[in-house]
Amino acid sequence: MNFCVKCGEEAEQTMGGLCAACFLDGRKLMSLPHHVDLNVCANCGDIGRGESWVTKDLPEAIEEAAKRSVVPIKEAKVVRTEASSVEQEPYTYAVTVDALLDIGGHAAEDSASTIVRIKNTVCKRCSRQLGNYYEAILQIRADPKNVPHGTVREALNRVENLVDANSVHNRQLFITKSEEVQGGIDVYLSSISLGKAAAKDLADAYCAETKEAFKLVGQTDDGQGMYRITYLVRLPDFHAGDVILFEGRYFKLTRVSGSGAKVIDLMNFRERAVKRSDMPSFKVHERAEDLREAVVVSKGKGEIQILDPSNYSTADLNVPDGAEIGDTVKVAEIDNILYYVP
Numbered sequence: 001m002n003f004c005v006k007c008g009e010e011a012e013q014t015m016g017g018l019c020a021a022c023f024l025d026g027r028k029l030m031s032l033p034h035h036v037d038l039n040v041c042a043n044c045g046d047i048g049r050g051e052s053w054v055t056k057d058l059p060e061a062i063e064e065a066a067k068r069s070v071v072p073i074k075e076a077k078v079v080r081t082e083a084s085s086v087e088q089e090p091y092t093y094a095v096t097v098d099a100l101l102d103i104g105g106h107a108a109e110d111s112a113s114t115i116v117r118i119k120n121t122v123c124k125r126c127s128r129q130l131g132n133y134y135e136a137i138l139q140i141r142a143d144p145k146n147v148p149h150g151t152v153r154e155a156l157n158r159v160e161n162l163v164d165a166n167s168v169h170n171r172q173l174f175i176t177k178s179e180e181v182q183g184g185i186d187v188y189l190s191s192i193s194l195g196k197a198a199a200k201d202l203a204d205a206y207c208a209e210t211k212e213a214f215k216l217v218g219q220t221d222d223g224q225g226m227y228r229i230t231y232l233v234r235l236p237d238f239h240a241g242d243v244i245l246f247e248g249r250y251f252k253l254t255r256v257s258g259s260g261a262k263v264i265d266l267m268n269f270r271e272r273a274v275k276r277s278d279m280p281s282f283k284v285h286e287r288a289e290d291l292r293e294a295v296v297v298s299k300g301k302g303e304i305q306i307l308d309p310s311n312y313s314t315a316d317l318n319v320p321d322g323a324e325i326g327d328t329v330k331v332a333e334i335d336n337i338l339y340y341v342p
Helices: 020-024 058-068 124-130 149-167 192-206 276-281
Strands: 035-041 047-049 052-054 076-089 092-103 106-121 136-141 175-181 184-189 209-219 225-234 243-246 249-256 260-265 271-275 283-286 292-300 303-307 314-318 328-334 337-340
Touching: 020 092, 020 106, 035 058, 058 076, 058 092, 058 106, 076 106, 136 149, 136 192, 149 175, 149 184, 149 192, 184 192, 192 209, 192 225, 260 276, 271 276, 283 328, 303 328, 314 337
Parallel strands: 035 106, 136 225
Antiparallel strands: 035 047, 047 052, 076 092, 092 106, 136 184, 175 184, 209 225, 243 249, 243 283, 249 260, 260 271, 292 303, 292 328, 303 314, 328 337
């Protein structure tokens, strides 16, 4: 058994010869520096943490910066902290941190205050964006006579979504700029890997033709070549939902992927797979957005009767078994005959 040198009480454990009560009596258990600087990107508002940057609400970041700066005495271990802040003047906040500490198995509380100063700067990502930094160009191209402009915009949206998803885990991935050019859109990307991923995604989604070209733009510090790569993605005329002519028959194109396509025969409603290598022979008969709607006036087993939208005469259409038929259906005209498009 130990004895406290100050009060003489017995104690199972002493610190510097003192029992817990005497050791804690009037002692400051933690401290904070006079001020803490918090880096904030003036362009995007992200918070700097050493070499990294995070997206966080400013009041939360201010209080966290103060809590991270707590310095306990060597005998103490911080268990929990809470902070409150008050704006003293623009870019300057007074922050008080209350802490629960463990001192040799005994719980104790203490508090300290500091000033958190906001330092406006520019993060590496924004610095690159503002400086028009890019490593790859994604050229999205389409024949304006045969491919709707909306398809090019849709492809651009896919690229933007892909970049957003990847930038969550890597802030250095971004779109520097995108600009419309004759025949499509050019997208400037921050990394070669991002350009390659975007080109592959569009190729898989649209069965698009892709090409790439390298350009030497300089050297690294260790003498290695620095390249920019241009990825050309040429969108095909066809699109999911179109009615196409293939091998002498008419189909609805239901799915396009990197390995091929799925189509439904409009004559017998059978589904079949088409290899990617055979897809260039697709001929668009009618685009999905141009398909007409016809009102259903009656239905029976395996067929429905509709009003022809061109002259409002009645016409009988074959439909797949078990098809859910609503008030209107999509139809395509082939050789002056209407066909149901599922």
